[in-house]
Amino acid sequence: MRILITNDDGITAPGLKVMEAIAHQIAGPDGEVWTVAPAAEQSGVSHCISYIRPMRLEQLAPRRFAVEGSPADCVLAGLHDVLNDTPPDLVLSGVNRGHNVAEDTLYSGTIGAAMEAAMCGHKAIAMSQYYNRYNHDLDDPFDAARQHAAPIIRQLLQSAPWHDKNYASFYNVNFPPVTAADVKGVRTTRQGARTTAAFGVDPQMAHNGRRYLWLTHRADNTSAAPGSDAFEAAKGYATITALHADLTSEAALKSIAKLDADF
Helix, strand or coil, rough: EEEEEECCCCCHHHHHHHHHHHHHHCCCCCCCCEEEEEECCCCCCCCCCCCCCCCEEEEECEEEEEEEEHHHHHHHHHHHHHCCCCCEEEEEEEEEEEECCCCCHHCCCCHHHHHHHHHCCCCEEEEEEEECCCCCCCCCCCCHHHHHHHHHHHHHHHHHHCCCCCCCCCEEECCCCHHHHCEEEEEEEEEECEEEEEEEEEECCCCCCCCCEEEEECCCCCHHHCHHHHHHHHHCCEEEEEEECCCHHHHHHHHCCCHCCCC
């Protein structure tokens, strides 16, 4: 199996090393693992692409490249340049340092990379490690992802639908902030919604007298509904959420159908 991996934390991120180890487990001794990741951290860029400027691609080692661009750029570079003649069987994005659940999913470059791969017709999985005080001081904060990711990937490859719609499904996997031994199990979940806005701003004055705004993040995951990614990950479960890029609100579309008219 040939696997392309990327992330949004950058080419030097510890989580990328974890993903490379996971990918080698899946690819097997005769497989190939290719890394095309951002040269610098690109967290929060969502599905951004470098539409109005070129991106620099640098080979760092065999099957290892850095791109001066977004995670989605990295997928495009990997699919249409690095592996143009030998397409991958699977695209993996992560392992992100921090969870990507609920509203975070919309901002995540980790998710954006997987979405781009799915839109290009490839199987794609985004993976994130919930990171807080419970695993911050562990010898391996990524222990849950490191130990449980490969079995989940194999199960998805064996049984999950992939290209069942025009906007192909891809999968968002989150691991709770505990050791691998303390993960309670796996839950298939919906994308959650917290009861408070995920982001705000904190105004501060710098020493030079200029005013700056720092983004703040409220992550009250248990305020999301049971059965959602945010709630179940906070309760100690690894979560799997099926996503696709189609943003159509089917319920609202039915409600406004009476506005159809010919002129």
